[in-house]
Amino acid sequence: VAESADDIEAVRAANASFYTAFEACDAEAMASIWEHSDRASCTHPGAPTIHGWPDVDAAWRLILGAAGVTQFIITEERIEVVGDVGWVVAVENMIVNGASGAGSVVNWFVRAGQQWRVVGHHGAPISRPPIG
Amino acid sequence: VAESADDIEAVRAANASFYTAFEACDAEAMASIWEHSDRASCTHPGAPTIHGWPDVDAAWRLILGAAGVTQFIITEERIEVVGDVGWVVAVENMIVNGASGAGSVVNWFVRAGQQWRVVGHHGAPISRPPIG
Numbered sequence: 001v002a003e004s005a006d007d008i009e010a011v012r013a014a015n016a017s018f019y020t021a022f023e024a025c026d027a028e029a030m031a032s033i034w035e036h037s038d039r040a041s042c043t044h045p046g047a048p049t050i051h052g053w054p055d056v057d058a059a060w061r062l063i064l065g066a067a068g069v070t071q072f073i074i075t076e077e078r079i080e081v082v083g084d085v086g087w088v089v090a091v092e093n094m095i096v097n098g099a100s101g102a103g104s105v106v107n108w109f110v111r112a113g114q115q116w117r118v119v120g121h122h123g124a125p126i127s128r129p130p131i132g
Numbered sequence: 133v134a135e136s137a138d139d140i141e142a143v144r145a146a147n148a149s150f151y152t153a154f155e156a157c158d159a160e161a162m163a164s165i166w167e168h169s170d171r172a173s174c175t176h177p178g179a180p181t182i183h184g185w186p187d188v189d190a191a192w193r194l195i196l197g198a199a200g201v202t203q204f205i206i207t208e209e210r211i212e213v214v215g216d217v218g219w220v221v222a223v224e225n226m227i228v229n230g231a232s233g234a235g236s237v238v239n240w241f242v243r244a245g246q247q248w249r250v251v252g253h254h255g256a257p258i259s260r261p262p263i264g
Contacts, residue, residue, distance in 0.1 A: 039212045041221045041238075046259040049221055049236045051210060059263040078183060080171045080251075082242055083215035087252065089173045089181055104181045106173075106238060106254045110214055119212075120219065122238045124256030127178040131191040 007111075008079050011086035014109055014116040015079070019072045025064045031057055035110055035117035043122040045103050071095045084111040092123065102126045139243075140211050143218035146241055146248040147211070151204045157196045163189055167242055167249035175254040177235055203227045216243040224255065234258045 014033060021029035034040055036053040043049040044063065050056050077090040087108040094101050105123045109116040146165060153161035166172055168185040175181040176195065182188050209222040219240040226233050237255045241248040 039210070041210065043221075043236045043238070043256060044263055046257065047236075048223070048258055048262050049208070050263065051208075051221070055264070062264055076181070076183075078171070078173065082217050085214050085217035087240065089175075089183070089252065089254075091180070104175045104179075104254070106175070106240075106252065108219065108238075108240070120221065120238065122221075122236070122254050122256065124175060124254065125178065126180055130180050131176055131182065132187070132194050 004081075007081040007086065011079050011081055011088060011109055011116050012077075014086075014118065015074075015077075015088045015090075015107055018107060018118060018121070019074060022064065022067070023070055023072060025067050025070070027057075027061045027064045030060050030064065033118055035112070035119045037119070039119060041120050041122075043124075045123045045125045049122075068097045070097075085109065086111070086116055091126070136213075139213040139218065143211050143213055143220060143241055143248050144209075146218075146250065147206075147209075147220045147222075147239055150239060150250060150253070151206060154196065154199070155202055155204060157199050157202070159189075159193045159196045162192050162196065165250050167244070167251045169251070171251060173252050173254075175256075177255045177257045181254075200229045202229075217241065218243070218248055223258070 017033050038052050040053045040056050041051050042056045073093040075091045089106050092103045092105050103123050108120040110119045149165050170184050172185045172188050173183050174188045205225040207223045221238050224235045224237050235255050240252040242251045
């Protein structure tokens with residue numbers, strides 16, 4: 001199945017909604033864009049992976065309830081779609097309560113009807129220079 | 133497209149081949165299981181993401197040339213397939229020259245004919261307790 005520009009744009013928009021929900025500390029908005037399934041998984045930087053929507057949701061509620069003022073500037077965004085799966089690899093530049101940091105992220109999505117739902121988030125700190 | 137047990141097993145085998153190549157420090161074996169494409173991406177723990185097969189390959193050659201004796205014990209492996217995309221979320225328990233550590237990983241694969249090729253690897257250190 002070839003990628004279409006429409007699919008890429010739809011995944012781009014779904015990914016943007018993820019960061020909009022995070023910046024708004026809005027757990028309901030976050031919940032609305034995730035796939036509520038056993039295969040949903042979420043890896044917050046430095047933490048063990050969380051599996052299954054109920055636990056993923058619970059962690060978001062803790063994180064978003066305590067996050068304070070968070071702003072993301074997403075750079076080096078690469079979006080790919082193969083059939084009903086899309087993924088975004090990017091750099092998350094974060095400003096949290098005035099402190100800044102950067103992480104590498106992959107978010108992946110599965111299409112359900114007209115919606116692309118987040119099925120996985122894997123974030124990691126960037127702490128060393130490029131390899132090579 | 134429903135998942136088939138055969139597809140899950142094929143992705144499981146492709147993922148195992150990744151760690152076999154790593155443990156053998158065999159850059160040719162590693163190259164043989166990756167998709168050689170612009171969308172190939174690789175995030176080694178702590179490092180910025182590398183994009184595109186030529187740079188991904190170059191980093192593997194540096195890493196595998198210097199890795200020493202590395203053993204992986206993969207735990208909490210979850211494998212999913214949607215159409216021609218598969219992903220594996222797992223814990224990498226590593227022993228490198230006698231020192232041990234753990235990381236969270238997602239590896240993703242795209243089917244090409246009968247082969248599942250690695251198109252993305254995103255590894256991260258586990259450095260803090262579970263959230264919640």
